[in-house]
Amino acid sequence: MDELEGQPDQLISFDVVVDGDDHATVRIDGELDMSGIDPLAARVDQVLSKGITKLTVDVRGVRFADSSAIALWVRWASAVDEFELLEPPPLLRRVIGAMGLADKLGATA
Amino acid sequence: MSSVESVRRPPAARRAGEVADPVAAGAAPRERSAGVYWLPVATLIIGLLVTGVLVVVSHSQYVSNEKRLLGLRVKDAASLLAESLPATEASMAAAAQQADDTHGNVQRFEQLVTPQVGTKPTQWLTLSLWKAGALGNGPLAVVGVAPKLAASPAVASRFLGAAAHSPTLNVIGLLKAPSLRIGYAFANPTQPGGYVVYGERPLPANRQSRLQRTSQFAGLDYAVFLGKEPSEQNLLLTDRARLPLPSPSASESVAYGNTNLTLAMSSRVPLAGTLPKDLPWIIAVLGSLLTIAAALMTLRLTQRRRGAEELAGRLEVTANENERLYAEQRGIAQTLQHALLPDRLPELPGIQASARYEAGEEGVEIGGDWYDVIDLDGRRLLLVVGDVSGHGLRAATTMAALRYAIRAYAAQNDGPAEILTKISRLVNVSESGQLATVLCATVDTQARQLSLTSAGHLPPLLLSNGDSRYLEAEIGLPIGVQEGIVYRSTTVTVPPEATVVAFTDGLVETRGENLDRGLERLRAAASSHDVGLPELLGRLVSEMGNGHSQDDIAIVGVRWTS
DSSP, rough: OOOOEOGGGGGGEEEEEEEEEEEEEEEEEEEEHHHHHHHHHHHHHHTTTTTTOOOEEEEEEEEEEOOOHHHHHHHHHHSSSEEEEEOOOHHHHHHHHHOOTTTTTTBBB | EEEEEOOOOOOOOOOOGOOOHHHHHHHHHHHHHHHHHHHHHHHHHHHHHHHHHHHHHHHOOOOOOHHHHHHHHHHHHHHHHHHHHHHHHHHHHHHHHHHHHHSHHHHHHHHHGOOOOOOSTBBEEEEEEEEGGGGGGGSSSSSSSSOGGGGSSHHHHHHHHHTOOOOEEEEEEESSSOOEEEEEEEEESSTTTSSSEEEEEEOOOTTTTOOOTTSTTTTTTEEEEEESSSOOGEEEEEEESSSSSSSSSEEEEETTTTTEEEEEEEEEEEEHHHHHEEEEHHHHHHHHHHHHHHHHHHHHHHHHHHHHHHHHHHHHHHHHHHHHHHHHHHHHHHHHHHTTTTOOOOOOOTTTEEEEEEETTTTOOOOOEEEEEESSSEEEEEEEEEEEEEEEHHHHHHHHHHHHHHHHHHHHHHHHHHHHHHTTTTHHHHHSOOOEEEEEEEEEEEEEEEEEESSOOOOOOETTTTEEEEEEOOOEOBBBSSSSSSOOOEEEOOTTTTTEEEEGGGOOOOOTHHHHHHHHHHHHHTOOOOOOOHHHHHHHHHHTTTTOOOOOOOEEEEEEHH
């Protein structure tokens, strides 16, 4: 299962891959803010409803994430057994740290 | 003294005069409609002019080329004609010489010329021998038919008399009845006054003769005239039923005995082929078609451009309308936002409080940012600044719920840590997708103490004596992440006349910039201003966002007056 969504004027693209019985990887690129998170949230909810318990969110290509994006990741983190935010760029890691969410989001370097 | 500084924009005015006048909007295209046609018409005129010039040039080129080619042909033909003369002259010269040698021996003359006389076109009709001194007596001998010349002795003696003294072949001219003939006379130039040989050659009955098809001159009309005048009475031969020859024609005169032959020719078919002849027509037709096509295309493009201009005009009207609606919606959002924020801040002795709220550039929706300053007991204030993730009514209602819950728990005398612990039950990210960062601090106006609790919120800035630093406190999880979380507070004592500024992330966050750089810019900006608190907050908002922050900004500050 592999798809690419998002709209060009929203500067965001994402890709959700179920790569195991219970594991999925979400790759996000671009600037993620409130205006662009609905399709992403819907797509991941769809995957989560199919018994995914381990989620890796690849945010290496994320240049900006607002609080709604971070709230979305927190919601995912609460919804699965294992959650990993894969290699957030320094800008993102700083924001996550400022919100006290580094542990919660399992942000790995 | 406390104050609330906020930017309120008046609701977008909707006055009749601001709405684009449809009559005025429609007038411009009508004014332009006359201009739609001038370009195609100009294209048509220029194209036809160019075509006309090309037609004229190609036609005159064709005509001059034909003339040149015809002239060459005539020269060729004339020289061929001239070549026939020596043969004529030779046979007569031989007879004249013999007559001189034999003193007019008639038998010898007849013997010599008889083979040359006959009815074939190449033969003489008649050849006769005359004595130069006795021309009036008629011919000494005649071979063939009676010479026409002999019928009029006066003419014969005048003509042959002249010929007797002429060194060249004499051409008498045309003799019409009974059949067309041309008369020649020759006398040996070395024996003037001797014998004169006279002959007549036939011409075709109507002087018409066709050139053979295979001849190099096939396709040409011609007329041969005796003398230099190409007039009808001098006509020797032609292939045409009527003269003059059709134009264009060319003529060439060549010496012929004592006179001249003039050859006139015109061509029935184009000498350079049919293409040069047809080229002007081809150019005229193609040029006209291309011109018409170009004019039509120009017309279409012009109309299309006019259509695009009209569309642009309509879009502009729509854009203006959108802008107006945007301003209106933005005005509504801000009005609602301000309704959810405190009208006025409490005034306590020894401390000044001020706040500002600035909607972001994209803020057509109400935001989730808020601030609050609550009088706890006349001595202490509760300073709150928070930010619910997202925008719109959902964020605003969550924000309002949190704000009033905090007020309620504050009224119960709960400290910042207890308050945040309690309100953490109000939001659940797994249910609503929302979370909120909140900074809550009790401000002791007399002890100059600050008791801070942060739920994932940015730290407040402390300004004192021109120096500034962030007050680091333990950062707990944002509200909504984990139910039952217990927050802790950190207490700090600030110097006299210190200023503490709390804010939401819109003030320091710029896309693509590290948060630390934004925080540092704010710190530097805050320490560079020694102004009143409301003024300071205003300057920080305008300098940090450069007036164009994308996100909403809430900023609240307190300043100890002693």
